Every structure is written in structure tokens, then in C-alpha cells.
Amino acid sequence: MSLETLGEALERAEAERKRLEVHASDSDVAIDLQRQFTSRNVAVEYRRAAAFEDGFVVVRDSDGGFRGALGLEAFDALLSPSIHPPWTLEETDVDLRELLDFLEGTPFASADRRQLLAVSREIEERAWRVADGTLYAGFQREAAFADQLEVYERLATRGALSVTAFLDDAWDEPLEGPSVVSASGEIGRFWFVAFEAADTDRQSCALVAEERQPGKYDGVWTYDPAFVGELIEHLETSYEVSEV
């Protein structure tokens, strides 16, 4: 089954309903998290845990199976992540990777740019580490790409990485390294970053998020290699991506 649009990609990823269970002494935390994760595919449930000093969250899959638990304090790190360029991430004590693994495949709602930037960084960092494969990133505005230009130019020089930016704008400046595809329509509504590793499926990952309100994104990130493959294929068949 191939993907026709980015919207379809997001819908399919969202279809796997997840449950986020919040164990805390009062329900305020759960209400806050509900705001963060409420989309029709994440059910946030509150469980009273008055006898526990510190609360925690549990992620369950659609059939209720236990996926993982994490203290609320550590979980907050995901909601206000630190952002670092991919080549410095490993030198910090931010364990964003573990947090992202924890929530992989869990649709989120109303994320802001800072949060999506943090997830994008993780994907770019993987691409940097693997140093071989295809990295595609969408930029809704020229200014957004201009901000990340240094990062993407540096990624394009790394090993055998093939880097393409999709831009909902014209781009005239000649670049060394990344290719630029100028397009319109869905590219302007979605924030996406996809990395398909050359040799191993295990490193492939993608973020797809739609700006449903100004500055607020609903989306999902996933390590499902089949999904990443279809996303890459959709971009290659719908847009003129130059072979590098």
C-alpha cells in the first residue's frame, strides 16, 4: 500500500491508538498531559496514587499491554527539551533518545516548534551517526530552512548521506551539499523529517506533523522502517528529487 499524501501518512500512523496512564497524587498533572497528547488516538487516563511521593506515567499499546514507565519529573524533560546540534548531542547528559523510544508511535497534539525541533534533532543525529542513507526534511518557510542551513550543509558532507530539503518557497541560493526541492501544497502544512538508513532498517526513523493551528502541531514519530520507506517513496514519486 503506497502513500498518496503526507496527510495519509499521518492518519495511518495515528490509527494505532495508544494509552498514556498518569499515576499521580492529584489529577492536575494528568489534565496538563491530556492537553499535550490529546488527539483522537491517545487516551490519557488518570490513576490516583496518593500514597506515592512521586508520580509516573505508563505507556500502553492499543491492547493495553505495558510498554514502559517513567517518572513524571523525567517525563517533563520531553516537554521542555534542550536542543543541541546533532554533533554535540552525545556530549550532553540529555537522554532524549530514550524518551523518544518510550513515546515512539504515540501520536501527540499541540506540540510547539521547539519540541518538534528536538525530535528533528534526534533524527538528524541518527543520520549523522549512521553516515549513510537518505535524509529528507520539509521546511514550511524559506526562513525556517535558512535557520537550519548550517546544520543541513554539514549533514550533507557527512559520509555517504544524501540530504534533500523540501521547501514551500523558491530557493535561489546555490548550495554545496543539500539538494533543494521547491514545491507547494502539503509541504507548506507539514513538518517532516525522514531518515532511511542505507544498510540497516533499525536506524530508520521519521517525524510527520501537521500544523493544525498556527504554531501548534499534531503528529507522530516512528521507527517503523516500512512506514519510513513508504514516506520516502511518496516524496520521491511526488516531487522531483535529484539523484545524488
Add this chain to the structure above:
Amino acid sequence: MKNSFEDISALADAVSEHDIDELLGLLSTRQVRITLAYLYDHPNATVDDLATAITGAAAVDDGRIAGESEYERAHVYLHHSVLPRLQDHGLIEFDPVDRTVEEVDVPPAVYDFLGVGE
């Protein structure tokens, strides 16, 4: 958790029907304390609920994500140690077939000793 000498004396006085040494031995196990703390809020629980609470508390302590293998270990430990011991002391009813647990007779002094319910 306080566990000062006065607390232990208070506990011993309040639960004279239990052997205090045995009771303290029981409460010295972290998973037992978490199980009782969970049952304080949810007197009728499942083994799954309790395994979730134990794994969640471990995640808080370690500041990291506790995954499925830790959850499975908590399950096994509940089944083979924590729940049979609590049942032997008459504090809970444990149905291993239905995998349900009911708090039947946890003395309030035990909850006080654990620092819950204040």
C-alpha cells in the same frame, strides 16, 4: 518513610496480633511497601496494576524508563513472593487464578508506619 524507633514501638503496640519481627521483615521489602501503598488507594486491584505500580516506582527511583522486562520481573516477584507473604499475614486476599488482590485487613498503623494516608 520515617521508621524511627518510636515508630516501630507504635507499630508494635498497634498491631499486637502480629509478630512485630515478622511484620518488620515483611515491610523491609520495597515491593511489599509499594504493593500496600497502591492498595491504600485501590483496595481492589489486579496483579497487573500492582506490577505497574512497582515498575513505575522503580522508574521514578532510577530516573529512567522501566521497560517490559522489568514489568515481567515485577509480575513474577508478586506472584511468588510478595502476594503469598501478604496473604499469609492476613493482610490481603490473593486469587492467583483471577489475578486479583483485595486489601482485607491492613492495620492503619501499618499505613502510618509507611507514611501513607496522612
